[in-house]
Amino acid sequence: MTLTPAERMKIPRKNMKEQPPEIRVKNFKEVPYGYTEDEAVEEATRCIGCKVPQCVSGCPVEIDIPKFIQQIADRDFDAAIETVKKTNLLPAVCGRVCPQETQCEIKCILGKKHTPVAIGNLERFIADYERKKKEIAIPKIKAKTGHKVAVVGAGPAGLTVAGDLTKMGHSVTVFEALHRLGGVLMYGIPEFRLPKEILESEATFLEKLGVEFKVNSVIGMQYSLDELFEEGYETIFLGTGAGLPYFMNIPGENLNGVYSANEYLTRSNLMGAYDFPNNDTPIASSKNVAVVGGGNVAMDSARTAKRLGAENVYIVYRRSEEEMPARKAEIHHAKEEGIQFNILMNPTRLIGDDSSWVTKMECLKMELGEPDNSGRRRPVPIKGSEFQIDVDCAVIAIGNGPNPLVPHNTPDLETNKWGNITADSETQKTSKEGVFAGGDIVLGAATVILAMGEGRRAARAMDEYLKTKKW
Amino acid sequence: MNKILTRNQLSENVVKLTIEAPVIAKKRKAGQFIILRTHKKRSERIPLTIADADALKGTITLVFQVVGKSTAELAAFQVGDSINDLVGPLGKATHIENFGNVVCIGGGIGIAPMHPIAQALKGAGNNVTSILGARTKGLLVMEEEVNKASDKVIIVTDDGSYGEQGFVTNALEKIINDGQKVDVVVAIGPAIMMKMVCKVTEPHKIKTVVSLNTIMVDGTGMCGCCRVSVDGTTQFVCVDGPEFDGHKVDFDGMMKRQSTYVDLEKQSYDIYKSHGCGNRCTCK
Numbered sequence: 001m002t003l004t005p006a007e008r009m010k011i012p013r014k015n016m017k018e019q020p021p022e023i024r025v026k027n028f029k030e031v032p033y034g035y036t037e038d039e040a041v042e043e044a045t046r047c048i049g050c051k052v053p054q055c056v057s058g059c060p061v062e063i064d065i066p067k068f069i070q071q072i073a074d075r076d077f078d079a080a081i082e083t084v085k086k087t088n089l090l091p092a093v094c095g096r097v098c099p100q101e102t103q104c105e106i107k108c109i110l111g112k113k114h115t116p117v118a119i120g121n122l123e124r125f126i127a128d129y130e131r132k133k134k135e136i137a138i139p140k141i142k143a144k145t146g147h148k149v150a151v152v153g154a155g156p157a158g159l160t161v162a163g164d165l166t167k168m169g170h171s172v173t174v175f176e177a178l179h180r181l182g183g184v185l186m187y188g189i190p191e192f193r194l195p196k197e198i199l200e201s202e203a204t205f206l207e208k209l210g211v212e213f214k215v216n217s218v219i220g221m222q223y224s225l226d227e228l229f230e231e232g233y234e235t236i237f238l239g240t241g242a243g244l245p246y247f248m249n250i251p252g253e254n255l256n257g258v259y260s261a262n263e264y265l266t267r268s269n270l271m272g273a274y275d276f277p278n279n280d281t282p283i284a285s286s287k288n289v290a291v292v293g294g295g296n297v298a299m300d301s302a303r304t305a306k307r308l309g310a311e312n313v314y315i316v317y318r319r320s321e322e323e324m325p326a327r328k329a330e331i332h333h334a335k336e337e338g339i340q341f342n343i344l345m346n347p348t349r350l351i352g353d354d355s356s357w358v359t360k361m362e363c364l365k366m367e368l369g370e371p372d373n374s375g376r377r378r379p380v381p382i383k384g385s386e387f388q389i390d391v392d393c394a395v396i397a398i399g400n401g402p403n404p405l406v407p408h409n410t411p412d413l414e415t416n417k418w419g420n421i422t423a424d425s426e427t428q429k430t431s432k433e434g435v436f437a438g439g440d441i442v443l444g445a446a447t448v449i450l451a452m453g454e455g456r457r458a459a460r461a462m463d464e465y466l467k468t469k470k471w
Numbered sequence: 472m473n474k475i476l477t478r479n480q481l482s483e484n485v486v487k488l489t490i491e492a493p494v495i496a497k498k499r500k501a502g503q504f505i506i507l508r509t510h511k512k513r514s515e516r517i518p519l520t521i522a523d524a525d526a527l528k529g530t531i532t533l534v535f536q537v538v539g540k541s542t543a544e545l546a547a548f549q550v551g552d553s554i555n556d557l558v559g560p561l562g563k564a565t566h567i568e569n570f571g572n573v574v575c576i577g578g579g580i581g582i583a584p585m586h587p588i589a590q591a592l593k594g595a596g597n598n599v600t601s602i603l604g605a606r607t608k609g610l611l612v613m614e615e616e617v618n619k620a621s622d623k624v625i626i627v628t629d630d631g632s633y634g635e636q637g638f639v640t641n642a643l644e645k646i647i648n649d650g651q652k653v654d655v656v657v658a659i660g661p662a663i664m665m666k667m668v669c670k671v672t673e674p675h676k677i678k679t680v681v682s683l684n685t686i687m688v689d690g691t692g693m694c695g696c697c698r699v700s701v702d703g704t705t706q707f708v709c710v711d712g713p714e715f716d717g718h719k720v721d722f723d724g725m726m727k728r729q730s731t732y733v734d735l736e737k738q739s740y741d742i743y744k745s746h747g748c749g750n751r752c753t754c755k
Contacts, residue, residue: 177691179508179516179556187693216558218691222494243693247705254700254724256731263694271515271688277742280515280540281688282735356727403692404710 005048013115014043021336025306028191028274040125044072047117054107060453061088065119081130089163092198095124098449099327131201138208142169147466150233152219155183156448157239157439160455162211168463175217183241187270190300220405235434235462242440243403247396252350257284257358261301261397268304286393288312290361292347293397294324301395302339313339318346318366318379360388402441420444428458433471436462473554481612484537486546493529495559501591502714505559506690509544517541518687520584534583539736540743561690562713569596571654576639578604578660582613584682585659590620598622602642608633640667653677666722673718681717683708699725
């Protein structure tokens, strides 16, 4: 069946079916069910196959999007996954957590008049198709070069570097500080957005490819970078992430029941505290939870709180919803689940009871003033507008600084004033010969796919360095 | 990996384990800690200070008190068993130099983390007086090891069953009041003990180092669970500590935070004890 572009454009965008909000707030299972094969083919048929596809330029890892979509439309699913995996070794993750609406899909020509092709949903479909088939194809690897590479941190940047360099024939060892792989994908992103089984399957795939993983290995403490070189690693990639939570430095922030988003999510995701006491790690079971912040991490925390049984969950954000950095889809999901949005409010202090447990959050109302450096309108406090909300748990989700362990223990590694490692934007080279860095440790808190993009660039430059040893 | 080579019951609730951990043994310095998980699934991450290490044999020593489910599981391990996850060394090492006259105070299970610090301070040429405190004679641990690491050891028990009767603060006050010069005090033990020691040393302006044992999850600076107010600013015990200037630590705030999960920890431990199948439990 051959359709004209006009006919293709008339097909409405296929949304994935989802768990209804009233059901899903009672479980940690993934929210969307994903496409059926027929739904995927129908959605793929919408792609008009532009001669000069814009979508590819929006993808930080340059997936050949029109090609894999055409292969799905042709029901050649095995070929489609092969196309995707040529440039993206973590498609099941990216299909779920990439902000496609600001990357590939925003460039889709169909979006000009209609809605863009659901590229992310299709990527997710094709990755799930292969996983469900239980026959994950291992791509061809170049002949062993004999070069040894160390990757520090098994998050999105590190996993990308490891996969790419292994495919190029190098021997890669990944050192991970925690007891499980994935970095922020494991400790940060909740099960209902990224099932851990999927993450493990993608990590297992890398292992089959030949990547060696060492968990419980804190570089900076166990080995310095120079000691890694002495051990025979010829080049090192640092992907240690944005692992140092910011607090607001307001009174009462150390009360019991006050968490950084990292702690709240780590307890629930990495440690499985949502299944306490079957899992040993506890988490506060709360009635009224206020989450401070407007990013994806704030949405994840709020939706986690709801699933942990909270009756009232508030997002407290100092600007308006317009300025929220969270993905629109996440805001939509949060609202569907009954999260209450308290916008234009800024916490001023937390108040506790005799046992030092938080009972109230005091906020100031804000209004929007002139745009600030970020281009967003600056929130300005309204004098005398203080008011209090009853809370027995507060989660601070206002961002993270770079993890200090490697920079503190590596004096010859240059960092900027925020403590991020300085790296060249083309090659990801740092100030220390042989050492590359990428992802949140360089960017500050950004996205999974940007970290993977940096990993991809670093892998190319590291391969070059291994061949030439020129810095 | 992480195989238990020796196991000694030091008192009713205190166990000493020697564990095969060559990388940590080689790298660790006095004052640093490890984080462990007893089992593959469901186990929590618990921090324990390294009590001793042998770089040549590739072993580290942990001395811990059974206070809840995870420490009970750890105590149930036998020689030959392996701990599922072991990561370290973590935290900043103790600042060691020749200060002159140093008093090292260990209270209860705090004697274990105090021991390597006394060892290192003596190694650096300090005159080390150690004060060991326990509720009663049967709960006093590592006396012999501390003896080796000190020039003088004073023992106090709450009930007077061994050494002098009283608290570690009484012994410290006596030293100060006797006019002996004290350049630095290192105090490790229950938060209340460290707070009281700081109250004794503060008027005399004696530098006092304390090692904090707040609740942790990752232990690498990532979650902020272990935060404590020091000199009015928030510090992370796992990466900024575990040692701080005791005169600047908000002990009251810290003690309150340590009580966050008391009820849940008890619930977890009660379930564990009701099963009675030790760490080989698969029935949940």
